[in-house]
Amino acid sequence: MLPPGPPRLPLIGNLHQAPTELPWVAYQKWIKQYGPMVSAQFGGNTVIFIGDATIARALLDKRGDIYSDRPRMVMAGENLTKGMHLLLRPYNDRYKLHQRLDAPVLSPRASRTYYPLQDLESKQLLFDFLSTNNFKRVYERYAASLVYSLAYGIRLPTGNEWMLEHAHEVQDNFTYAGRVGTWIVDALPVLNYLPMSLAPWKRTAEKFYQIEKALHLDNMQTALASKSWNWTKEFTKSKEGVQMSQVELAYNVGILADAGLDTTAVQMRMFTLAALAYPDFIPKAQKELDSVVGLSRLPTLDDEPNLPYISAIVKESLRWRCIVPGGVPHATLAADEYMGYHIPKGATIVWLCWAMALDETSFDRPLEFLPERWLQTPEDGKDRFVNFFGYGRRLCTGRHIARNSLFLLIARILWGFNIRHATDEDGEPKEVNDMDMTSGFLSTPVPFEAVFESRSLHHRQIIESNWHNAEKDVDAVMDSIKDKQISIGLKVRA
Template identity: 30%
Template sequence: MIATAAFLIVFVLWTIFKLLRWGRRESFLPPGPPTVPILGNLFDFPTVYPWLKLTEMARQYGDVYSLKIINSTILVLSSTAAIRDIMDKNSAIVSDRPTSHFAQEITGGNHMGASRYNDQWRRLRRCAREVLTQSACRDHLNIQHAEATQLMYEILTRPEGFFDSIRRFSTSAILSVLYGKRAPRFTTPEVTAFFDAQHHWEELMQPGAHPPVDLIPIMKYVPERWASWKTEVKITRSLQRNLYFGLLEQVETRLQKGLPTGCFMETVIEKAPGFGLGREAVGQIGGTLIEGGADTTSAFLQTLILALVNFPHVQVRAKEELDNVIGDERSPKLDDIERLPYIQAIIKETHRWRPVAPTTLPHANIEDFVYKGHLIPKGTIIFVNAWGVFHDPQVFPQPDEFNPDRWLQDDMESDRTYDLVFGTARRVCPGIHIARNSIEVNTLKLIWAFKFSKSKDPATKQDKVYDLNDFVKGILTGPSRFECEITPRSAQHAEVIKRELLSATQTFEPFEQQLDPADREFVTQLRRDLADEFHML
């Protein structure tokens, strides 16, 4: 009895000792904000727009600082030099992801972006990289050009709906490339289904937005009636699976009928057995690539327009360059961009000014390593603070100004910094070539075709004042809905848009085999109207 009591006393004292050490920053870690017992910096970690608070702390504690959340360690990197030294030089050990209960429950560990650095991730990655080569992506440029042309037409005929038109474009382009099926309307079921699912996914995955289940595993056992995040996980899983596996089934049905389109998922289906991947993994590969190609591209283009509206001198210079190189007899094509350095600079500056992934998905290290005398223990959560890097006034003076000229200078440090846009270490976006093509094609065509101006306040008749920091919450972000005036640059530009859209009919047709009746009626009527218009001319 005495021995049992003594054991219990020792156990309780040991537990108290361990708990009191929780939340304390070990002396071997980089500096950071003061901690409180047990919780550490839990209340310092931001729950919305985390990149702003993380950047604020970087200015105080340095480009590499640490946070303690209970018994876990977070490392925040906010300079190119630190990212290069830690992420690039240690890529083999810092390419893991922190455990994500949400991602595991929703995707079964098959999400290329969120899964752990293990054999399954390597199989997924090898399959995606073998399929998404630069040359293979160029084979799909025709449909990306055609979809970009329809986007111009939609903005020409209904400029007030540009926000939704951009979303339609980005989703339709990636669906065509991946699944051989386009989405001709914003109300096409696959478009609405994707953005519904993506809203739930991004909100769940935003750091700090939900209770720290991964840091306090016992929370997994809280009943659902007291844990709303459990309901969100179920909803998100259902929405994603209905979309991703429904699209996969359509590809499988076409292949069974001997009607291939040459889309990427046909190749994935063919190669998956050789990589040891089953149907579950194949469905998630497609879903991950939709996420990477649809939401990010639309957010970039919406941000681009917000910048053009608020920094009109950029448009003037860009149009001069386009007039000199392209003229008004045709719209630009991707190959033209090599002769348009200022357009290239606009693309880089848009990524820098308001990055779509301000903190990127967090990494984790699978081994201890040492950085400037500091031990970084295995399992540390590593945030690459892209916002902090892109808004460092030492590298980018007046960082809140939209200034493409900064990219026209011979500055290798800035160029290396730009590479952050598509990820770091071994987690670089596998769909980088598709994404770049869509971004570049649409930047060219939109600036060539339109003038973007501020809307007028109905009461004062003065230009509206835009909140350039009003961006949606989530791990990926873009501007909240805003209004602006969009007008074609000339009647000639408008005619070219209509003519090129009508000429794109043959490009679209192979991707319209499985349209629903409403979509079929829409494209038929659109082409009839265009043909009638040109016949009258």
């Protein structure tokens, strides 16, 4: 017996009930109505929604040998990216080869060595905020420059660089190709056997593929010609990398770079939204920062053990409004039984980040931004939702770098700035709606405004001094990272 769910119609199942706008909100209602596991039938595809962290961990973490596959996406996964997008790859030996390739540069120890680059990019971020309130652009430049420096040895000091513009075009194309309900071939995969002359989606996919392939290959050649160490050079020297074609290896690095472009930037926009909607946490954070860090220097990653409230803000930012509220779907490699329910082979498993993060039995007042909740132990011992970066063998590989960036950015922004509402022409604050989100795979706040004011002239001077004195030569920074990795015993090939 499948888990309970909404009534189905013949042939189409629940397709008529599949929402197109904010689908995770509708699915959360199903969870509340039918229970923590809900089944639905979308055409020939059985979908199991999980709205409870304990169940998600029991299946996706502890039974990873069954729950680590991905649903088939004909347009995005097969036609557009030719099966080379790591996020969509089936869980097989080729996927594991890519995991082994990426693991050394994304491990917790390796991720910690990237601090000099995060230090540089965050110093520019603070300096940029002295002259602009365009936080979306400032966050995006930070995230892009960080990941492009690591992947290719390319700094992006302006955010207007051509490769960044092309990267956003590639991401827009992928989002378009992955839209549910857009492509008939995703509902009827047999149509993919048609020749391109009779399959317009194939022509679209081929056009997108050529654009993406050219970007990844161009970036790869730039990386190999650079003076300093970078991920591309490291991968080409690895035993896993030599088993891949040039295009496959270029895609591997390119997908890592693409993954870092938006995620950290969007998460920081969520933090900024919280600072306007629930500003009471800001003076508490600044009091901790002033006590631990003082007024003469910027916070660093080494301060993290002594800044528990800042760490709590990071966790609450990740929980409060999930940037991937519908989770990244898994698929089953074999049939399974759990809690008396049958879960078919090939079923799509959706862990509803939105439902887990806003579970009222796990979190008091879950819609509110309350960092204090992470400084307390739940009285009932309930398994809290903490898997912000996914589950099991499909965990976000860049999570350690992302966490370090979020901590450093939040600590430094709150150290140096007050964040307040923008005002209209009458001087009235422009209010924000903290529930107003977009409906894409990566959900972002709808555009809003904020003002970043330095806390004092002294804070401004410290920010200016740190930026002016920073080492801005990316080759020197990247080689210092390589030297650090060697000094702590990490294996460096390039």
